[in-house]
Amino acid sequence: MIATIAFGLLIVSLIIQIVYLFKKNGGQDRVSPWISLSAGILLLVEIVRRSIAIRFVALTGMFESLIFLACFLALLIFALRYFKSAKGNRVIPFGATIIALIFLALASSPLAPSEIKPPVPALQSGWLVLHVSFTFIGEVFFTVGFVSAILQLVTKNEEKRQSYDRVTYTSIAVGYPIFTAGALIFGAIWAEKAWGVWWSWDPKETWALITWLTYTAYLHLRLVRKSTSRLVPTLVIVGFAVAMFTFFGVNFLLKGLHSYA
Amino acid sequence: MKSSFDKIYDALRSIKLASVLLVLLALFAVAGGILPQGKTADFYQLHFPGAGSGIILALGLDHVFSSLLFLLVAAIFAVNLTVCTFHRLTGEFSKPRGKRRHGPDILHLGLIILMFGGILTARTRTETLINLRKGESADLPDGAKIVLVDLNYEQYPDGRPKSWESTVAIHKGVAAQGAPAATSGGLPRYHVKVNAPLRRKGYSIYQQSWHTEKQVVLKDAMGMSFALEPGMREATKDGFVLFMALDNPSLTTAAATSDTLPQSAVFLLEEHGKRTVVKVAPGQGIGPFIFDGYIDQSISGLAVVSDRGYPFVEAGFILVILGIFITYIRKLKGMLA
Ligand code: HEM
Numbered sequence: 001m002i003a004t005i006a007f008g009l010l011i012v013s014l015i016i017q018i019v020y021l022f023k024k025n026g027g028q029d030r031v032s033p034w035i036s037l038s039a040g041i042l043l044l045v046e047i048v049r050r051s052i053a054i055r056f057v058a059l060t061g062m063f064e065s066l067i068f069l070a071c072f073l074a075l076l077i078f079a080l081r082y083f084k085s086a087k088g089n090r091v092i093p094f095g096a097t098i099i100a101l102i103f104l105a106l107a108s109s110p111l112a113p114s115e116i117k118p119p120v121p122a123l124q125s126g127w128l129v130l131h132v133s134f135t136f137i138g139e140v141f142f143t144v145g146f147v148s149a150i151l152q153l154v155t156k157n158e159e160k161r162q163s164y165d166r167v168t169y170t171s172i173a174v175g176y177p178i179f180t181a182g183a184l185i186f187g188a189i190w191a192e193k194a195w196g197v198w199w200s201w202d203p204k205e206t207w208a209l210i211t212w213l214t215y216t217a218y219l220h221l222r223l224v225r226k227s228t229s230r231l232v233p234t235l236v237i238v239g240f241a242v243a244m245f246t247f248f249g250v251n252f253l254l255k256g257l258h259s260y261a
Numbered sequence: 262m263k264s265s266f267d268k269i270y271d272a273l274r275s276i277k278l279a280s281v282l283l284v285l286l287a288l289f290a291v292a293g294g295i296l297p298q299g300k301t302a303d304f305y306q307l308h309f310p311g312a313g314s315g316i317i318l319a320l321g322l323d324h325v326f327s328s329l330l331f332l333l334v335a336a337i338f339a340v341n342l343t344v345c346t347f348h349r350l351t352g353e354f355s356k357p358r359g360k361r362r363h364g365p366d367i368l369h370l371g372l373i374i375l376m377f378g379g380i381l382t383a384r385t386r387t388e389t390l391i392n393l394r395k396g397e398s399a400d401l402p403d404g405a406k407i408v409l410v411d412l413n414y415e416q417y418p419d420g421r422p423k424s425w426e427s428t429v430a431i432h433k434g435v436a437a438q439g440a441p442a443a444t445s446g447g448l449p450r451y452h453v454k455v456n457a458p459l460r461r462k463g464y465s466i467y468q469q470s471w472h473t474e475k476q477v478v479l480k481d482a483m484g485m486s487f488a489l490e491p492g493m494r495e496a497t498k499d500g501f502v503l504f505m506a507l508d509n510p511s512l513t514t515a516a517a518t519s520d521t522l523p524q525s526a527v528f529l530l531e532e533h534g535k536r537t538v539v540k541v542a543p544g545q546g547i548g549p550f551i552f553d554g555y556i557d558q559s560i561s562g563l564a565v566v567s568d569r570g571y572p573f574v575e576a577g578f579i580l581v582i583l584g585i586f587i588t589y590i591r592k593l594k595g596m597l598a
Contacts, residue, residue: 084596120422121455121468170596177585185578194456196388196467196566198574199379201326206294213287221280250294 043071066107085166095147127190134182141175146240149233207246214239293325364588371580378573470562500531
């Protein structure tokens with residue numbers, strides 16, 4: 001129910017943003033970031049409500065993961081106003097809002113059953129909570145990097161391209177440390193505690209590693225390639241695609257230790 | 262004029278090489294993430310007919326992460342990372358103090374240690390699985406014995422598992438195989454739970470699995486009953502009775518624990534050197550015994566793991582986290598409005 005209200009709010013925000021996108025030199029609207037913030041807070045309330053019901057952080061199923069992603073993305077869309085390089089940009093919050101809506105739409109699909117279930121023994125771990133939440137927060141920043149990298153590739157205006165490049169890099173520079181800690185390090189620590197093996201090349205681990213290698217390649221290539229390189233932003237787009245495959249594809253298409261999650 | 266040594270050195274520390282290798286490693290991982298690993302040659306020929314299976318087998322993509330090609334690329338990458346880290350590090354040290362940026366160095370150093378730990382784990386990690394029923398014992402790597410004192414299984418109301426926990430005692434002395442729990446009397450007790458392994462010097466013990474087994478209960482002429490697990494025998498005057506299996510093994514799973522169906526069991530009976538396989542229903546006789554029914558016996562699956570690489574991995578993790586946050590917190594100052 002709460003998720004549906006958040007969805008409605010984000011739709012309203014999207015419509016307002018579209019109106020402003022078509023306004024010539026209209027600047028950025030003042031309303032939609034606040035709507036986005038409200039949607040984020042509502043989703044946070046939903047996560048807290050579910051957590052209280054199971055007396056554990058409710059972050060263990062597909063539904064809860066999607067709600068969490070949408071929640072933090074909505075909050076980040078609001079926070080973008082405080083990023084020097086993204087301030088005043090209308091297209092990035094617009095793209096990110098669409099992706100937040102996609103996350104929520106997927107959450108309401110039958111692939112993501114929403115009943116509240118307490119965790120099985122393997123999932124009862126503080127490291128798991130850190131692992132999942134850091135990974136998703138990192139991915140929320142990757143989402144903004146993804147939107148900005150696309151814009152960086154399609155824009156013809158050199159000044160805009162440079163400004164998008166800064167947003168892309170800032171997003172990855174924030175998301176990458178969080179993702180590294182969450183997906184790889186906390187994940188490995190949890191695996192060691194739960195199964196006695198910190199790395200086992202199961203498909204989910206392997207795909208998380210591919211995601212990380214892709215962003216690592218981005219960060220290094222950006223140090224040595226010309227600023228007009230198209231390959232550099234392309235790696236950010238590929239990285240996001242791989243991250244999403246790690247999240248959805250591995251659960252539904254490939255099986256492994258993680259397939260219960 | 263650069264010497265050829267310098268040229269090789271420059272190539273080995275270049276970020277371009279690092280980027281190419283990172284992408285290559287990612288591509289190997291894609292192959293390992295998509296192709297089923299560790300199957301037989303027939304499997305690949307069946308599922309990837311024609312040239313496909315040939316390429317997979319020739320490149321070792323059926324076991325990507327231990328294939329020669331992958332290990333070669335990983336090794337070059339390790340050299341690249343090491344050379345580059347030390348080159349950068351010495352460069353930083355020649356700068357005045359205030360201008361040094363050590364974030365990436367700490368991070369790269371952490372990765373080198375992590376890789377070392379990974380190699381050690383891959384080469385020396387050992388894992389032994391032991392299945393214990395209550396009261397049973399097994400040997401540990403340091404010569405001590407572990408006794409399963411108790412085991413506890415809790416379920417949520419919907420039937421999903423809530424917790425698996427073994428209580429064990431560990432003692433150094435000699436204890437007979439299958440020693441009863443009583444002999445572990447005054448010893449300290451430890452708990453082993455999923456996500457809470459028991460750490461010992463040099464190894465750790467994990468609650469890895471949990472299953473129940475149906476045992477048959479036999480009654481002798483005196484009316485004393487005893488249980489037999491599958492594969493176990495009981496001596497008789499003329500030979501023995503061995504419990505082989507349940508007649509319908511599919512009922513051994515959780516669904517059968519409700520004990521709704523009286524079910525036959527298969528025994529091997531030896532009398533005066535002559536062996537016969539017989540199917541017996543509950544209530545019927547087998548040799549000198551009466552087959553009285555079943556009991557469910559819980560078995561705790563414990564994994565005893567020794568991994569000398571993991572302490573290096575942990576040290577690597579700490580450096581990586583430290584280095585990465587130092588690197589970006591510096592950069593992010595000034596990115597906020
Ligand atoms: C998996 C392996 C690696 C990881 C995770 C990693 C990670 C990083 C990160 C996060 C940065 C900061 C980039 C930025 O400025 O945004 C960095 C910088 C750098 N890395 Fe790596 N790296 C790896 C391997 C390598 C290798 C093999 C080389 C050798 C060529 C290398 C050379 C450098 C250099 C020269 C810098 C620039 C430092 C500076 O800004 O002064 N890295 N690395």
